[in-house]
Amino acid sequence: MGRWMFALATAIAIALNPNIAKAEMTVKQLLKDYDDGTADNRRFIEMLISQTENGFSWANTYLDTSRHEARLYCVPDKFVLTGNQIIETLRREIEDSPKLAEAPFGYGILVVNMRVFPCKNSN
Numbered sequence: 001m002g003r004w005m006f007a008l009a010t011a012i013a014i015a016l017n018p019n020i021a022k023a024e025m026t027v028k029q030l031l032k033d034y035d036d037g038t039a040d041n042r043r044f045i046e047m048l049i050s051q052t053e054n055g056f057s058w059a060n061t062y063l064d065t066s067r068h069e070a071r072l073y074c075v076p077d078k079f080v081l082t083g084n085q086i087i088e089t090l091r092r093e094i095e096d097s098p099k100l101a102e103a104p105f106g107y108g109i110l111v112v113n114m115r116v117f118p119c120k121n122s123n
Contacts, residue, residue, distance in 0.1 A: 027108035046083025
């Protein structure tokens with residue numbers, strides 16, 4: 001029952017915030033919404049970013065264990081990225097690579113993680 005309530009609350013929050021509901025929100029828009037948002041909105045964006053990164057983490061696990069292919073990026077063992085850390089990493093990255101600001105935020109997270117956490121070997 002708790003999962004359903006969380007899913008319902010998340011769906012309502014997305015529906016009520018038109019910027020978050022966009023499928024292709026850019027890194028720039030995400031950072032603007034974060035900076036301009038209330039404390040609750042910032043927490044929601046941090047959760048959204050953390051869950052996006054979690055999806056990439058599972059993709060890495062699948063690539064490594066099921067397909068025996070190289071991971072997309074290699075976060076050190078026992079290191080957990082927080083939403084706030086990812087936000088700050090995105091900010092630094094768009095200073096160095098301004099074009100990334102116009103990319104969809106999920107792509108931005110992937111690119112940043114690939115640059116910050118490169119894999120030393122293929123597996």
